[in-house]
Amino acid sequence: MTENHNTNTIAAIRLALSGGSATASSILESCLNRIDRLDSGIKSFITVARDRARDRARALDDKIKKGAATGKLAGVVVAVKDNINISGLPTTCGSRILNKYISPYDAAVVQKLEREDAIIIGKTNLDEFAMGSSTENSSFFPTKNPWNTQHVPGGSSGGSAAAVAANLACVSLGSDTGGSIRQPAAFCGVVGVKPTYGSVSRYGLVAFASSLDQIGPFARNVDDAAAVLSVLSGRDTRDSTSSPRSLDGLEDLSRVPIKGLRIGLPEEYFIEGAMAPEVASAVEKTVSTIERAGAHVKKISLPRTQYGVATYYIIAPSEASSNLARFDGVKYGLSSSGSGLIDSYKETREAGFGPEVKRRIMLGTYALSSGYYDAYYLAAQKVRALVAEDFRRAFQEVDFIVSPVTTTTAFKIGERISDPLSMYLADIFTIPVNLAGIPAVSLPCGLADSSGLPVGLQIMATHFDDVRMLGFAKSVEDLVQFKPLEI
Amino acid sequence: MDKKITPREIRHIAHLARLRLTDDEVELFSSQLDGILGYVGHLGELDLKNVRNLSVGPSSPSGGENMLRRDEAAPSPSRGALLDNAPSRSGDYFKVKKVIE
Structure with missing residues (x-):
C-alpha cells in the first residue's frame, strides 16, 4: 500500500x-x-492499535458502500494521548505503575470520536501522568521532535503533537493542565487548543490536577x-465540571x-529577557502583520503574571498528590509486596x-500537610482568584x-531534565490560562531565525469564547501561511 | 518560610504520601524541594487578607454552579473486566495484605 499525502486534513479526507x-x-x-x-x-x-483500527476502518467502508450516513469525522485518523482510556487497550500514563x-x-471523548466514525490509531507517549514539559519523563522512552530529532517535542502531550507534525495521524488528543497541549503544539509546529475549562468532559481522563485539567485537540490547521473540538465538547453528566453551555459554530x-x-499584548510577558530573541522576533512580526x-x-497589564508559576506549582502538585493516592497496587497495575498493607503501598509506589x-x-x-x-494551598487559591481577575479586567478592554506560547523554541533532549525549577519556570506564558480557566490556542507563526524550529503564537480569549477565538486564529493562519513539516 | 526542609521532615512527608524513598532520594528531594518551596514562597509577599478563595463561588473555573445529575441506573464496566486487572485476587475478591494484626 502506498502513502497517500492528499488525505492529511479533514476536508481532504471528506x-x-x-x-x-x-x-x-x-x-x-x-x-x-x-x-x-x-x-x-x-x-x-x-x-x-492496528487490529482494532483496521476492524473499524473496514466497518466504516462497509457502511459507506451501503450508502449509509456517516459521522462528522468519518475516516479521520486520530491518535490519543495515553492518559485517556479506551476500552480493551492498555492505559499507561507513561508510568510503570x-x-x-x-x-x-x-x-467520554473516545465515545464521541467513534460515534462520529473517527478511526483511533493508537495511544501516544507523554510525560508520566502528564507531569512535564518535554516527554522525557515518560518511563518508557523520550519522544523526539520531528523537525529535529535532537530536540524535545515538548510536553506533556509530546507524542500527540509529534504524531500530527509527522503526519502519522490526521489529528490527535492531548490534555492541558499548565500548557501540555499548547507548548508541544508550539514546539512541533501544529495547532493545539486548550478549550474553556468545563467545555470538554474529562470522564475517562486519568486525573492529574482536576481544577486545571482540560482535554483538547492537535491538528495541522485551525479548521x-x-x-474535532465540535465533536468533543458538550455536557456530560459523568464529569461534574462539564458545562451545559455549548460551543456553536465550530463546524464550518x-x-x-x-x-x-x-x-492586547500583556506588557508583563514582553519584558526584556523574558524570551529568546528568535521567539520575540517571530511573534512581533506576526503581531505587526495582524496590526497591518x-x-x-495595544499594551495591556496582567499584573499578577509573576505569581502564576508559583501558584500553579502549589495547586497542581497538591491536587496530584490527592488524585494519585489511588495507585496503591490493590485494584490494578504494578503491585510490590511489603511486610504489611501500608508497606505494600509504599513499595508499590x-x-x-x-x-x-x-x-x-x-x-x-507538603503543601497540604x-x-x-x-501558607501554601490557601494562599495559592487566593492568588489564583487574582490571576483570573486580571484576565476579566483585560477582556473588558x-x-x-x-x-508567545513558550520562552524558547524546542530545547535539546537532556538540556533541562536535571533542573526541575528551570523546567517549571518555562511555563510562564501558558499557566495563567489554566489558572483562570479561559481558552487559548497555540498557532504556528513561523520558523525561528537561528534554530529553524517552529514558534507558536498564543491567542487567549474569555470563558466560552472558544469559537470566536478559533475564528480569529483562522484569519491569522491565512496571514502567516506557515508551511507544515514535510517528511 | 525560609527555614530549611530537613531529611527528617522529608521522611515524614514521604510516609504521609505512602512513598518509601531511598536515602539518595531523601537527600535529592531535600535540596530540590527547598529550591521549589523557596520560589513558591514568594506568594507570601502579597496581601491576601481580603481576597476570596477561588475554589468556591462564581469565579471558580467551572462558573461556580454545582452540576448535578439524576441518580439513575446506567451500564457500568463489567465486573469481570475490572477484576481481570487485579494484581492479586481470590475468586471475585481483591486480595490484600492483612490489615489487622
Whole structure:
C-alpha cells in the first residue's frame, strides 16, 4: 500500500471518501505505513492499535458502500494521548505503575470520536501522568521532535503533537493542565487548543490536577482543530465540571475579520529577557502583520503574571498528590509486596512512580500537610482568584490577548531534565490560562531565525469564547501561511 | 518560610504520601524541594487578607454552579473486566495484605 499525502486534513479526507478516491482502510494504511517508516526515529506512540483500527476502518467502508450516513469525522485518523482510556487497550500514563492495566471502559471523548466514525490509531507517549514539559519523563522512552530529532517535542502531550507534525495521524488528543497541549503544539509546529475549562468532559481522563485539567485537540490547521473540538465538547453528566453551555459554530468555522479587533499584548510577558530573541522576533512580526490587517493592538497589564508559576506549582502538585493516592497496587497495575498493607503501598509506589511524579507528590503532600495549608494551598487559591481577575479586567478592554506560547523554541533532549525549577519556570506564558480557566490556542507563526524550529503564537480569549477565538486564529493562519513539516 | 526542609521532615512527608524513598532520594528531594518551596514562597509577599478563595463561588473555573445529575441506573464496566486487572485476587475478591494484626 502506498502513502497517500492528499488525505492529511479533514476536508481532504471528506472529499476523498465521497469521491471514492480513497477508503477509510486505505487512509488508515497510509498512516500505518508512515508509522512503520518514521516512528522508530520519533517514538510518538506507546501503543499502535492496528487490529482494532483496521476492524473499524473496514466497518466504516462497509457502511459507506451501503450508502449509509456517516459521522462528522468519518475516516479521520486520530491518535490519543495515553492518559485517556479506551476500552480493551492498555492505559499507561507513561508510568510503570499502570503495568498490565487494560481499560475496562471508554473515555467520554473516545465515545464521541467513534460515534462520529473517527478511526483511533493508537495511544501516544507523554510525560508520566502528564507531569512535564518535554516527554522525557515518560518511563518508557523520550519522544523526539520531528523537525529535529535532537530536540524535545515538548510536553506533556509530546507524542500527540509529534504524531500530527509527522503526519502519522490526521489529528490527535492531548490534555492541558499548565500548557501540555499548547507548548508541544508550539514546539512541533501544529495547532493545539486548550478549550474553556468545563467545555470538554474529562470522564475517562486519568486525573492529574482536576481544577486545571482540560482535554483538547492537535491538528495541522485551525479548521481541523475546530471540527474535532465540535465533536468533543458538550455536557456530560459523568464529569461534574462539564458545562451545559455549548460551543456553536465550530463546524464550518467562520473567519473573524481582523479589521477593528482590539488585540492586547500583556506588557508583563514582553519584558526584556523574558524570551529568546528568535521567539520575540517571530511573534512581533506576526503581531505587526495582524496590526497591518487592521487590528488595534495595544499594551495591556496582567499584573499578577509573576505569581502564576508559583501558584500553579502549589495547586497542581497538591491536587496530584490527592488524585494519585489511588495507585496503591490493590485494584490494578504494578503491585510490590511489603511486610504489611501500608508497606505494600509504599513499595508499590516507590517502584512504580518516576522521579518527577514523586517530586510532585512530595511537594503537594507538603503543601497540604498540617501547619502549611494556609501558607501554601490557601494562599495559592487566593492568588489564583487574582490571576483570573486580571484576565476579566483585560477582556473588558480587548477582544483577544496575544503572546508567545513558550520562552524558547524546542530545547535539546537532556538540556533541562536535571533542573526541575528551570523546567517549571518555562511555563510562564501558558499557566495563567489554566489558572483562570479561559481558552487559548497555540498557532504556528513561523520558523525561528537561528534554530529553524517552529514558534507558536498564543491567542487567549474569555470563558466560552472558544469559537470566536478559533475564528480569529483562522484569519491569522491565512496571514502567516506557515508551511507544515514535510517528511 | 525560609527555614530549611530537613531529611527528617522529608521522611515524614514521604510516609504521609505512602512513598518509601531511598536515602539518595531523601537527600535529592531535600535540596530540590527547598529550591521549589523557596520560589513558591514568594506568594507570601502579597496581601491576601481580603481576597476570596477561588475554589468556591462564581469565579471558580467551572462558573461556580454545582452540576448535578439524576441518580439513575446506567451500564457500568463489567465486573469481570475490572477484576481481570487485579494484581492479586481470590475468586471475585481483591486480595490484600492483612490489615489487622
